[in-house]
Amino acid sequence: MTVDVRGKVAIVGVGHSDQGTFPGKTAEQLSIEAIQAALTDAQLTKDQLDGLITCKSVQGNNIDIQVGPLFGLSPKYAQTLDYGTCNYSLHLATQAVLSGLAETVVLVYGANARSGKFNFSAAAPSLESASGFVHVAGPAALALQRHKALYGTKEEDFGWFAVSEREWAQRNPLAIFREPMTIDDYLAKPYLVEPLRREDVTMISDGAVALIVTSAERAKDYPNKPVYVLGIAENTEVAGDTFDDFLMRPNIKGTAAEIWRTTGFTPSDIDVLYIQNPTAVWNLQMVEAYGFAPEGEGAAWAAEGHIRPGGDLPLNTNGGQLSESYMWGWLHMVEAVRQLRGTVEPDRQVPGAELALYCSTMTFLKSAASIIGVNP
Numbered sequence: 001m002t003v004d005v006r007g008k009v010a011i012v013g014v015g016h017s018d019q020g021t022f023p024g025k026t027a028e029q030l031s032i033e034a035i036q037a038a039l040t041d042a043q044l045t046k047d048q049l050d051g052l053i054t055c056k057s058v059q060g061n062n063i064d065i066q067v068g069p070l071f072g073l074s075p076k077y078a079q080t081l082d083y084g085t086c087n088y089s090l091h092l093a094t095q096a097v098l099s100g101l102a103e104t105v106v107l108v109y110g111a112n113a114r115s116g117k118f119n120f121s122a123a124a125p126s127l128e129s130a131s132g133f134v135h136v137a138g139p140a141a142l143a144l145q146r147h148k149a150l151y152g153t154k155e156e157d158f159g160w161f162a163v164s165e166r167e168w169a170q171r172n173p174l175a176i177f178r179e180p181m182t183i184d185d186y187l188a189k190p191y192l193v194e195p196l197r198r199e200d201v202t203m204i205s206d207g208a209v210a211l212i213v214t215s216a217e218r219a220k221d222y223p224n225k226p227v228y229v230l231g232i233a234e235n236t237e238v239a240g241d242t243f244d245d246f247l248m249r250p251n252i253k254g255t256a257a258e259i260w261r262t263t264g265f266t267p268s269d270i271d272v273l274y275i276q277n278p279t280a281v282w283n284l285q286m287v288e289a290y291g292f293a294p295e296g297e298g299a300a301w302a303a304e305g306h307i308r309p310g311g312d313l314p315l316n317t318n319g320g321q322l323s324e325s326y327m328w329g330w331l332h333m334v335e336a337v338r339q340l341r342g343t344v345e346p347d348r349q350v351p352g353a354e355l356a357l358y359c360s361t362m363t364f365l366k367s368a369a370s371i372i373g374v375n376p
Contacts, residue, residue: 006263007376009094010219010226013042013106013212014334019174019325022206023115027062031110032071034208038106042212043223049212051077051102053093055084055328057111058204059118067108077102084109085276085360086211086330087368091232093213103214109330110208118204136363137201140279141193143247147284148195151296155195157303159186161280161315162199162322164308169319171309171348174331176205177323200280202321209330211337216376227337230355231263231371238365246364252289255359255367260291263371267291270371271353272339273307273315276329276360280322283315286359290369314350329360333370340374 015037017030031054039046052075054064064078077096081088089107096102147153163183169175181199189197219226235254237246244250260266267290275286284298292313293301307315318324318335325331336356338344355373 003098005094005098005232006230007228008216009097009213009229010216011211011229011337011372012214012219012222012224012226013038013044014210014337015039015041016174016209016331016334017110017207019176019205019207019327021114022112025112025115025206027057027059027110027112027208028066028070030112030206030208031062031067031108031210034110034210035071035106035108038210038212041224044104044212046071046073049073049104049106050075051093051096051105053078053089053105053107054080055086055089055107055109055330056080056082057109058113058328059111059116062110067110075102077105083362084330085328085362085368086209086333087276087358087360087370088234090211090213090229090333090370091234091368094229094232097213097215103218105213106210107213108208108210109328111327112206113326114204114206136278137193137196139247139364140281141196143249143285144195144281146245146247147296153296153299156183156187157299158280158284159183160299160302160307161283162186162197164302165316165320165322166199167309168317168348169323171345172319172324173345175319175324176203177319196279196281199322202278202326205326207325207327209327209334211333225341225374227340227372227374228376229370230373231259231265232369233258233262234366234368236366249285249361249364249367252286252359252361252367255369256290259357259369259371265355265371270313270355270357272317272336272350272356273313274332274336274356274358275316275320276332276358277316277321282361287315290357290359309348317344317348317350333358336372340372
């Protein structure tokens with residue numbers, strides 16, 4: 001049975017810290033900066049929050065019993081998710097509000113992985129780490145090689161995912177990478193893990209992001225235009241590489257089918273698309289899995305200009321994880337909310353945007369999607 005969430009919960013506040021490198025600031029301190037920014041945006045005070053959901057950082061800290069006391073917050077409902085990408089936290093907050101466990105929930109991710117020099121090579125012993133795959137770029141590169149072998153995907157087409165995100169990032173003052181990059185510039189870059197270049201892989205950064213979620217009824221009393229949760233979906237393949245063609249992440253198709261089935265929307269209804277992307281391979285796989293591009297043709301479709309500024313399906317208008325910041329994809333949701341409110345910088349505002357899809361994954365094991373919009 002699927003629970004109908006459409007229009008019952010709304011996002012009423014978003015906020016974030018600066019993004020970059022901040023030696024001496026803990027993940028929890030950065031999270032509090034983001035929470036305060038979200039409260040200011042929503043014109044709320046912390047005593048109006050009765051729910052807290054934190055997303056554990058890549059280093060394993062930033063849990064609720066650390067963030068709450070530091071901020072002087074002890075809500076009746078508090079949880080920590082081991083992995084977020086914002087979708088999972090948003091889904092949990094939606095369920096908390098609908099079940100009556102909390103009325104107004106703040107969700108937050110914070111990390112100081114860059115200044116803390118987080119070491120990805122310190123992975124737990126596994127077949128992957130023994131093979132040198134201590135970072136997602138390794139298996140992602142194999143996934144792109146697989147895509148090339150199956151469909152003849154061209155690097156000069158695939159590169160447009162990174163190039164288009166850089167074009168968007170140039171319009172975003174928060175973005176870390178804003179230097180111009182053409183497709184020729186991209187193709188001249190050396191490989192990081194062939195066939196991936198550095199520009200196809202996210203950077204590690206310090207920072208934090210927060211959202212405030214409440215019921216649709218309560219949202220009417222707040223000053224911001226409510227952005228409603230219109231649909232949520234999740235799917236997993238936690239059995240990992242026991243699945244056929246594991247690197248192609250077939251579980252994403254299940255999430256895509258569920259979000260379209262339960263909401264009644266179709267890909268043609270979406271005004272702005274957000275894909276959590278530690279690598280550009282995630283963009284390629286998800287534009288195909290969600291039906292925006294034909295299977296095997298995602299790179300060629302991107303090269304046609306659909307996702308660029310002025311295109312018919314703007315993708316990651318903040319610059320995404322390839323050019324804006326790491327943040328496990330949380331800033332994608334902030335950008336989506338601001339686009340739907342119509343409050344981003346004029347040169348990257350998508351005219352008339354009313355409906356956004358945010359899709360994300362937990363490496364090769366889980367996938368999730370949320371559709372949000374201005375009309376309940």
